[in-house]
Amino acid sequence: MHRFQLDLTLRRAEGALVRVLGTVERRGFRPLGVEGETRVDGDRWHLRLAVEGERAPGTLTAQLAKLHDCLAVEATPCR
């Protein structure tokens, strides 16, 4: 079982959050916690997602990175 945190920067576009959460679940990971906000510049979501799953984290980050609204994604293991 892998548990890790995803740090995502998203375009603040309609559907961006649902796309990310949908991708996480469809690709076989469970969200454990979600935290996020739009920053002062107003056109970016900064999202932190704790997730767990059997598959390697790289299989998920590679899928998230393909989303047009996902500008950056990084995974770090949860302690």
Add this chain to the structure above:
Amino acid sequence: MNGAQWLVQALVAEGVDTLFGYPGGAIMPFYDALYGASLRHILVRHEQGAAFAANGYARASGRVGVCVATSGPGATNLLTGIADAMLDSVPMVVITGQVPTPLMGTDAFQEVDVFGMSLPVVKHSFLVREVEALPEAVRDAFRLARSGRPGPVLIDLPKDVQTADASHLPPHAPAPADALPAPLHGPLDDALALIEGAQRPLVYGGGGIALGDTVGVFRAFVEATRLPTVLTLRGLGALPASHPLNLGMLGMHGTREANLAVQEADLLVVVGARFDDRATGKLDQFAPRARVVHLDGDAAEVNKLRHAEVAVLGDLCLALRRLTRAQPDCDDWRAQCLSRKTEYAARYDAPGPSVYAPQLLARLSALAPEAVVTCDVGQHQMWVAQHWRHTHPRRHLTSGALGAMGFGLPAAIGAQLQDPASQVICVSGDGSFLMNVQELATLGRYRLPVKIVLLDNQRLGLVRQWQQLFFDGRYSETDLSDNPDFGALAHAFGIAAFRLERADGVEHALHCLLACEGPALLHVCIDADANVWPLVPPNRNNAQMLFNPEDADAPLPA
């Protein structure tokens, strides 16, 4: 000028010449703008037909296919064709009408959240809530649809955005597709070293070869390195079927020589393929002795299902050009692969008076070597994969990943319209054909000279075959012996039809079919119990193929 008129001008500026659709309330301003415009609109008879026709147009041409529907049921009817484009990486732009923005979220008449429903099956989507957002959405939709790994992009367009004043908007400026990055030198050098060091190297090519317009470079690579090659369903034609190094399709209905080569190889050079379960069989026993060099434009495919010792990411053309200089030393292995190919070559001398579908298809493809063949899903689809003499992946349109019955006829319509001079043949089954049979009206209306070969076994054949082999012969709901009279059905739409019942009539029937000027249907009666062989049973590895038990030369199951 309103938003809808702006959009029509944008489509023209984008180079769109044909779109497929069906009108309705929420998309009426767009249809009004189409009236008298230079765009050719093809009126299908079901929105699923529009999506599959745009899909076929895109597959055959490599250009973006465009389809249009109204909100609610029009939009939901598109979904299967959109999903098919997503799973097979087909560039499409899908335009749906939506209820006016003030009514959105109020359960208005024909309001459906198609933006939400389609999220998992689109590459991207836009809900354009104000007319000012239209130019960027349209530009990005076309750019994204064809960039990198292509896919469908949806634009949901509320009615009031279509009618809003758009005279202040800049004219549409098409954006070029984003180029894939050049592959890194390090992995290319590693790949070269692995290829040259391998004793039993094998190329495993997939649909990504045609997506990247890499067919010519791929052929040059295989010819220069003289590596034996297996192909996936979507890769068929990347090497011509007649090419000596082509061992054919791998996987569930792959050739014996392809599957054995994969299981014995010590190196797989994977080009634009993704270890799909229909190709690999039991994944943990797939190519058990092989290291993997994986070349792909989509980084997410690498290490998804099988670890790659070397990953070469980015532009396939550039990667293959570089690898063309590899000089593997594997003469014995190549000779072994090629001699198996001769030994296990398909035979077409089936006994008895019945039409043998594989023989008919092999013969038809010899008579029409340049044809684009589309098919539906089932046994006939696998026979086309196995026995058609494929010459190019863009001439073999098949619903590979989604496996959607109903694809064949509308896809043929799209393929015919993208190149009216081409010869288009649709091979269908009696089950699949009725899923989009209404598109016979479209064929008739536009007099498209598509030739339909309907292989009628009066069964949902592929499901029946599985029931026979894996469900103790319990034939649950697969009997179609009360089929309609397909010839009369075609005639009702103004389409010529012939019936073929005996093997000795094949030659004459095929000539008659091909000689027809307009659309025509050949209704071919085949045995209900004909099966597709070989077959790798579920949860078995690719060396554990089953063969026709009636074939005296067939090996016993491994």
